[in-house]
Amino acid sequence: xxxxxxxxxxxxxxxxxxxxxxxxxxxxxxxxxxxxxxxxxxxxxxxxxxxxxxxxxxxxxxxxxxxxxxxxxxxxxxxxxxxxxxxxxxxxxxxxxxxxxxxxxxxxxxxxxxxxxxxxxxxxxxxxxxxxxxxxxxxxxxxxxxxxxxxxxxxxxxxxxxxxxxxxxxxxxxxxxxxxxxxxxxxxxxxxxxxxxxxxxxxxxxxxxxxxx
Amino acid sequence: xxxxxxxxxxxxxxxxxxxxxxxxxxxxxxxxxxxxxxxxxxxxxxxxxxxxxxxxxxxxxxxxxxxxxxxxxxxxxxxxxxxxxxxxxxxxxxxxxxxxxxxxxxxxxxxxxxxxxxxxxxxxxxxxxxxxxxxxxxxxxxxxxxxxxxxxxxxxxxxxxxxxxxxxxxxxxxxxxxxxxxxxxxxxxxxxxxxxxxxxxxxxxxxxxxxxx
DNA sequence: TTTATTAAGTGAAACTGTTCACATTAACTA
DNA sequence: TAGTTAATGTGAACAGTTTCACTTAATAAA
Numbered sequence: 001x002x003x004x005x006x007x008x009x010x011x012x013x014x015x016x017x018x019x020x021x022x023x024x025x026x027x028x029x030x031x032x033x034x035x036x037x038x039x040x041x042x043x044x045x046x047x048x049x050x051x052x053x054x055x056x057x058x059x060x061x062x063x064x065x066x067x068x069x070x071x072x073x074x075x076x077x078x079x080x081x082x083x084x085x086x087x088x089x090x091x092x093x094x095x096x097x098x099x100x101x102x103x104x105x106x107x108x109x110x111x112x113x114x115x116x117x118x119x120x121x122x123x124x125x126x127x128x129x130x131x132x133x134x135x136x137x138x139x140x141x142x143x144x145x146x147x148x149x150x151x152x153x154x155x156x157x158x159x160x161x162x163x164x165x166x167x168x169x170x171x172x173x174x175x176x177x178x179x180x181x182x183x184x185x186x187x188x189x190x191x192x193x194x195x196x197x198x199x200x201x202x203x204x205x206x207x208x209x210x211x212x213x
Numbered sequence: 214x215x216x217x218x219x220x221x222x223x224x225x226x227x228x229x230x231x232x233x234x235x236x237x238x239x240x241x242x243x244x245x246x247x248x249x250x251x252x253x254x255x256x257x258x259x260x261x262x263x264x265x266x267x268x269x270x271x272x273x274x275x276x277x278x279x280x281x282x283x284x285x286x287x288x289x290x291x292x293x294x295x296x297x298x299x300x301x302x303x304x305x306x307x308x309x310x311x312x313x314x315x316x317x318x319x320x321x322x323x324x325x326x327x328x329x330x331x332x333x334x335x336x337x338x339x340x341x342x343x344x345x346x347x348x349x350x351x352x353x354x355x356x357x358x359x360x361x362x363x364x365x366x367x368x369x370x371x372x373x374x375x376x377x378x379x380x381x382x383x384x385x386x387x388x389x390x391x392x393x394x395x396x397x398x399x400x401x402x403x404x405x406x407x408x409x410x411x412x413x414x415x416x417x418x419x420x421x422x423x424x425x426x
Numbered sequence: 427t428t429t430a431t432t433a434a435g436t437g438a439a440a441c442t443g444t445t446c447a448c449a450t451t452a453a454c455t456a
Numbered sequence: 457t458a459g460t461t462a463a464t465g466t467g468a469a470c471a472g473t474t475t476c477a478c479t480t481a482a483t484a485a486a
């Protein structure tokens with residue numbers, strides 16, 4: 001399970017859709033590699049691993065590729081998520097239009113205050129936090145975006161886990177960990193820590209400066 | 214420059230501050246590793262590489278450690294950034310209070326509409342986009358957060374580069390690349406692609422399901 | 427003191443991911 | 457049809473990280 005492969009696959013997927021919309025029918029590992037910023041061999045190795053075969057000298061058929069990646073990325077099933085915490089960032093994400101083009105649908109928001117989002121601007125319903133378990137089970141939610149204040153993060157994480165959510169996009173600075181008493185193996189957590197990203201940038205600039213002199 | 218080391222350092226840094234606020238004076242590689250989710254040997258290797266030395270049997274002195282990491286992370290210099298594009302996400306970030314505790318200060322916003330942010334809620338001034346170059350140079354800005362619509366991303370990125378910005382936190386789905394005609398080496402770009410993160414989560418859930426049966 | 431213990435420090439092994447080099451196959455060319 | 461070219465496919469070399477196993481130093485205990 002090569003770590004970065006997932007990221008590359010999603011990149012390939014986007015590039016392929018763009019190429020298709022341009023009218024192309026086949027693509028070479030070389031071009032795909034250039035567009036994704038990786039070596040052509042990496043592309044071939046990835047596809048080889050995924051049992052996707054191309055044609056010697058003819059490259060890969062874009063339609064076939066997209067169909068394969070659709071399946072690998074789970075695009076054949078509905079990709080639905082909820083947003084827990086509809087404050088500043090959560091609210092911004094509720095109004096974000098970019099998910100639809102990736103086949104992702106935000107089906108509900110959860111918040112203490114159910115009126116944080118004005119109806120016309122965002123047509124996604126917002127429910128009170130008490131209904132969390134009910135909503136998750138009724139709508140069979142697998143993925144949650146966690147955009148709540150820091151101090152509520154681990155509590156809500158636990159509740160969501162217990163309700164059956166298995167994928168988390170965590171915007172809180174808390175490092176969430178699946179507890180060992182549950183079968184922790186199948187909980188996927190991605191952390192987006194904006195302050196941490198900035199810190200890294202400052203660090204990298206700093207060492208790049210130091211190396212120069 | 215070991216890739217993930219930077220991320221680990223910032224994690225250590227946060228943990229150390231928490232431990233310090235709890236009154237601890239020394240810390241062992243083992244504990245730090247547990248908290249950061251890595252092996253104790255990794256911690257020691259990291260510190261060894263950074264010329265940070267501990268005491269055999271006594272662990273590391275937290276104050277010393279923090280002081281060292283302060284310098285390594287560039288916390289001895291002011292860490293200032295601007296937000297370019299004060300729409301939904303940019304606006305949310307302007308009102309985000311978490312930066313200050315990490316020593317990061319957002320000193321200005323740039324937007325077509327200079328009245329997107331109501332004064333009382335966010336005390337950071339917002340300037341029109343035309344003043345971008347002026348602001349960057351006057352305030353000697355090194356880092357910019359890019360939260361503009363997709364189609365304006367690469368144009369603004371270029372303008373920011375030319376004005377002297379060297380670090381970017383890019384929230385647009387565009388994959389920014391430093392052009393080769395400039396000395397591209399010293400431009401640091403971090404991409405935060407929320408839709409892509411979600412896609413990865415769905416993918417990982419998908420393969421985890423497939424592996425189970 | 428001497429002995430035992432604890433944790434840092436580090437060379438070497440093991441592992442992971444990337445790149446190279448080349449075999450393979452399909453299409454084009456003469 | 458034979459030869460050339462262009463691209464895939466993959467074993468092997470390589471590089472970078474992580475982990476292991478061991479040494480070293482400091483403290484505590486006997």
